[in-house]
Amino acid sequence: MPALLEAHRITVRFGGLTALSDIDFALQAGEVLSVIGPNGAGKTTLFNVITGRVRPTKGRVQLRGTDLTRSPAFRIAQLGVVRTFQKTEVFGQLPLIDGVSAGALARGDADPTASAREALATVGLAAKAHLAAHQLSYGDQRLLELAQALAARPAVLLLDEPASGMNHQESTHIMRVISELRTRGLAIMLVEHNMHVVMNISDRVIVINYGKKIAEGTPEHVRNDPQVIEAYLGVDRPSDALAS
Amino acid sequence: MRETPAQHPIALLATLVVLLAVPLVVRDEYFLHLFIVSGIFVIVAISLDLMVGYVGQLSLAHAAFFALGAYTSALLFVRFKWSMWVGIPAAGLVTALAAFLLGLVILRTRGHRFIIITVAFSEIMKLAATNWVDVTRGFMGLPGLQIPTLTIPGIGAIDIASKERFYYVVLIAAVLTFLACRALVRSRIGRAFVLVRENEVLAESLGISAFRYCMIAFVIGAGLAGAAGSLYAHYVGFVSPDLFNFSWVTVMLIMVILGGKGTLVGPALGAVIFTFLPELLREALQWRMIIFGTILIVATLFMPRGIIFPLLEHLVPSRWRTRHARAA
Amino acid sequence: MSVQLAILGQHLLNGVLVGCAYALIAMGLTMIFGVMNIANFAHGEFYMLGGFLAFYLVSLVGLNYFVALPTAVALVVLLAVLLQHSIFRRLRDAPTMTTTLVTIGLSILLEHVALLLWGPQPQSVPTPFPPSPINLGGIYTTPLYLFSMAVTAALIVAGHLVIRRTRMGKAMRATFQNKEASALVGIRIDRIYMLTFVFGAALAAAAGAVLGGFIPVEPTMGGVVTLKAFVVVILGGMGSFFGAIVGGLLLGLAEALGAGYLSSGWKDAIGFFAVILVLLFRPEGLFRRA
Numbered sequence: 001m002p003a004l005l006e007a008h009r010i011t012v013r014f015g016g017l018t019a020l021s022d023i024d025f026a027l028q029a030g031e032v033l034s035v036i037g038p039n040g041a042g043k044t045t046l047f048n049v050i051t052g053r054v055r056p057t058k059g060r061v062q063l064r065g066t067d068l069t070r071s072p073a074f075r076i077a078q079l080g081v082v083r084t085f086q087k088t089e090v091f092g093q094l095p096l097i098d099g100v101s102a103g104a105l106a107r108g109d110a111d112p113t114a115s116a117r118e119a120l121a122t123v124g125l126a127a128k129a130h131l132a133a134h135q136l137s138y139g140d141q142r143l144l145e146l147a148q149a150l151a152a153r154p155a156v157l158l159l160d161e162p163a164s165g166m167n168h169q170e171s172t173h174i175m176r177v178i179s180e181l182r183t184r185g186l187a188i189m190l191v192e193h194n195m196h197v198v199m200n201i202s203d204r205v206i207v208i209n210y211g212k213k214i215a216e217g218t219p220e221h222v223r224n225d226p227q228v229i230e231a232y233l234g235v236d237r238p239s240d241a242l243a244s
Numbered sequence: 245m246r247e248t249p250a251q252h253p254i255a256l257l258a259t260l261v262v263l264l265a266v267p268l269v270v271r272d273e274y275f276l277h278l279f280i281v282s283g284i285f286v287i288v289a290i291s292l293d294l295m296v297g298y299v300g301q302l303s304l305a306h307a308a309f310f311a312l313g314a315y316t317s318a319l320l321f322v323r324f325k326w327s328m329w330v331g332i333p334a335a336g337l338v339t340a341l342a343a344f345l346l347g348l349v350i351l352r353t354r355g356h357r358f359i360i361i362t363v364a365f366s367e368i369m370k371l372a373a374t375n376w377v378d379v380t381r382g383f384m385g386l387p388g389l390q391i392p393t394l395t396i397p398g399i400g401a402i403d404i405a406s407k408e409r410f411y412y413v414v415l416i417a418a419v420l421t422f423l424a425c426r427a428l429v430r431s432r433i434g435r436a437f438v439l440v441r442e443n444e445v446l447a448e449s450l451g452i453s454a455f456r457y458c459m460i461a462f463v464i465g466a467g468l469a470g471a472a473g474s475l476y477a478h479y480v481g482f483v484s485p486d487l488f489n490f491s492w493v494t495v496m497l498i499m500v501i502l503g504g505k506g507t508l509v510g511p512a513l514g515a516v517i518f519t520f521l522p523e524l525l526r527e528a529l530q531w532r533m534i535i536f537g538t539i540l541i542v543a544t545l546f547m548p549r550g551i552i553f554p555l556l557e558h559l560v561p562s563r564w565r566t567r568h569a570r571a572a
Numbered sequence: 573m574s575v576q577l578a579i580l581g582q583h584l585l586n587g588v589l590v591g592c593a594y595a596l597i598a599m600g601l602t603m604i605f606g607v608m609n610i611a612n613f614a615h616g617e618f619y620m621l622g623g624f625l626a627f628y629l630v631s632l633v634g635l636n637y638f639v640a641l642p643t644a645v646a647l648v649v650l651l652a653v654l655l656q657h658s659i660f661r662r663l664r665d666a667p668t669m670t671t672t673l674v675t676i677g678l679s680i681l682l683e684h685v686a687l688l689l690w691g692p693q694p695q696s697v698p699t700p701f702p703p704s705p706i707n708l709g710g711i712y713t714t715p716l717y718l719f720s721m722a723v724t725a726a727l728i729v730a731g732h733l734v735i736r737r738t739r740m741g742k743a744m745r746a747t748f749q750n751k752e753a754s755a756l757v758g759i760r761i762d763r764i765y766m767l768t769f770v771f772g773a774a775l776a777a778a779a780g781a782v783l784g785g786f787i788p789v790e791p792t793m794g795g796v797v798t799l800k801a802f803v804v805v806i807l808g809g810m811g812s813f814f815g816a817i818v819g820g821l822l823l824g825l826a827e828a829l830g831a832g833y834l835s836s837g838w839k840d841a842i843g844f845f846a847v848i849l850v851l852l853f854r855p856e857g858l859f860r861r862a
Binding site: 296300302349350353355356357359360361363364365367368371374375490491494497501531533534536537538539540541544545 | 605611659662668669670672673674676677678679680681682683684685688795796799802803806810835837838840841843844845847848851852855
């Protein structure tokens with residue numbers, strides 16, 4: 001079955017630095033694909049390429065066969081590929097209901113406010129819809145980001161460290177939400193350092209180190225891959241660092 | 245999105261009734277003159293608020309658009325005898341077009357660069373008005389502009405050049421501008437303006453094109469400013485390169501900032517206040533501008549919502565406030 | 573020497589001096605922008621005040637010219653300290669619109685205070701140099717010109733050395749590159765802000781005082797000076813010291829040649845058009861290093 005989102009040989013070079021080198025992946029609807037790797041490996045750069053914030057030196061990104069590579073960021077979002085950011089981005093002073101309606105507005109939804117309410121309900125923030133974004137706790141703001149993205153009715157969701165800084169209760173909640181979205185048929189790509197989340201929610205995992213893909217497969221497979229272990233730890237030690 | 249008591253429909257209607265009665269009550273030509281000029285600047289301030297208050301970009305080209313509109317209308321009148329009725333829409337269109345072309349070049353930049361380029365554009369316009377003597381007559385300007393008669397089929401030609409009559413022309417223009425801009429900011433486009441202002445990167449990542457909405461605000465704002473410039477030119481009777489002086493920008497900014505950017509009503513009130521106030525402080529021009537400069541500094545640093553709304557909220561009893569203000 | 577060449581030489585000489593003045597003004601502006609992230613729309617007023625204070629001290633107070641120049645600069649420095657303490661300190665980390673509006677307000681304020689004090693007439697700083705021309709192989713110049721040229725060139729070199737070699741300069745550059753890291757290693761950011769601001773004001777005031785004998789100053793000139801300085805900063809790359817120097821010289825020369833061979837009325841537009849072109853084709857500036 002042809003993939004929903006595909007990347008071919010993505011390469012990004014800034015001056016003398018190669019941030020990404022020959023990255024391929026394919027993502028299906030209803031699938032959760034996690035991208036892991038040491039800090040600075042190039043994971044966020046990959047998201048930036050997919051969403052049009054960075055132009056790759058080489059390579060292509062395709063959504064249902066349509067080439068996205070040269071499209072501007074807002075157009076890619078309208079086509080159905082939406083992301084969240086590593087550093088929380090919200091519409092600080094606006095009430096949640098107004099900020100979340102952004103994606104729906106951009107798509108030309110008949111009733112953006114209703115779509116916003118729906119998205120807030122999905123993530124569990126419906127009760128706080130009248131508050132301003134800056135009044136929320138950190139964990140709630142991360143959920144808010146997810147709601148903002150959902151209101152744009154994406155086919156593909158790219159989540160950049162959605163569970164970062166969350167306590168156990170919060171990360172369990174967000175995992176539940178992500179699972180629910182997967183059941184609804186969204187294709188989800190995750191950059192995450194929290195291995196508990198990665199191992200329990202992913203269908204497949206890609207490991208990137210120094211801009212190159214060094215492993216790909218099921219969570220179990222990747223956890224035991226010697227190259228991956230070495231990349232994270234530097235020497236051959238048991239894979240307990242990758243365990244939850 | 246948020247409405248204060250001042251924007252309540254009853255308050256607006258009451259204001260309109262009062263405004264309609266002005267020429268009947270105010271007989272002094274000088275005060276009527278001030279009302280007319282304020283009305284023109286209401287249009288300027290509201291149109292500037294679209295860019296500064298709603299989209300959140302500080303365009304310093306607004307005065308240049310105002311002056312460009314004035315010159316366009318003046319040239320059409322002086323060279324082709326086209327009356328103000330043609331001049332106003334023509335000026336609006338020409339300035340809108342100029343804004344569109346300029347926007348194509350500069351609306352992808354942000355921050356300081358954007359601001360500086362708008363100033364550079366204004367200076368180029370000023371140089372053109374001063375040096376392109378064949379067309380603009382340079383420092384001598386273009387005098388002899390007139391307010392035309394208003395011809396209504398069935399009634400005939402009405403003379404509107406008197407201050408009492410022209411006041412109503414300006415009032416209608418200002419009210420129409422306000423209603424149109426209010427409809428714009430309440431529409432989906434207006435909601436997009438605010439989203440771009442609050443977090444542009446986020447808005448883009450959700451599918452909103454910042455460039456497109458900045459352009460819309462820029463072009464519409466400029467067109468309205470140009471039309472206002474045309475009204476001003478015909479009312480005052482002449483144009484000169486002084487219209488391109490930077491001091492006009494300062495005044496416009498004060499009207500918007502002190503009035504309360506992002507509210508439309510605030511800048512409209514600011515326009516009236518800052519047309520009357522300086523005239524009442526007729527003493528020395530120098531002191532007037534010194535005070536303006538100080539006000540701009542103090543207001544920007546300490547009064548982010550402007551003077552008017554905080555003042556009104558202070559004066560209006562709290563019972564009224566909670567009853568009429570919708571949730572923030 | 574042929575007449576054409578002599579005329580060209582004349583234009584170039586003028587252009588270099590004006591270019592050096594632009595460089596001095598832009599150097600300060602770009603540092604303020606780089607370190608404090610403030611686009612100082614009142615910067616040209618420092619130039620104007622440097623010139624007017626020099627004029628005032630020489631003509632009305634009767635100070636010796638060579639004493640008046642540094643005194644004028646010192647007075648402007650005093651003003652800068654006051655402004656930093658009362659206003660600019662509050663602009664730290666403020667959004668672009670806020671800092672721009674405040675500096676615009678300040679520019680208006682200073683301009684009209686100058687108008688109030690000295691009136692609208694353009695004034696030249698009286699200099700002790702004889703007006704007799706010196707013949708440099710067909711190109712004529714005056715002692716005043718040579719003095720002005722020497723001083724501005726020396727100031728540019730001094731400015732460059734301060735930034736590159738002194739501890740203060742290094743601290744400034746560090747703050748420019750990474751504010752948080754600089755604070756962490758013990759650099760006092762508020763002090764660096766003050767130093768940067770004062771440094772910028774001093775350079776601009778010095779340019780004004782020195783060039784005031786050559787080009788008349790008027791209270792309303794600050795705005796155009798600021799704008800030209802911004803043009804240079806954008807051309808050279810915002811935050812680039814080197815770019816400010818080279819950009820300033822380029823603009824000075826371009827304007828002199830433009831005024832000489834095209835039209836003096838339009839010469840101001842050269843920079844404005846250049847800025848729009850640079851923005852279209854090379855937004856980071858002509859000189860990439862920051």
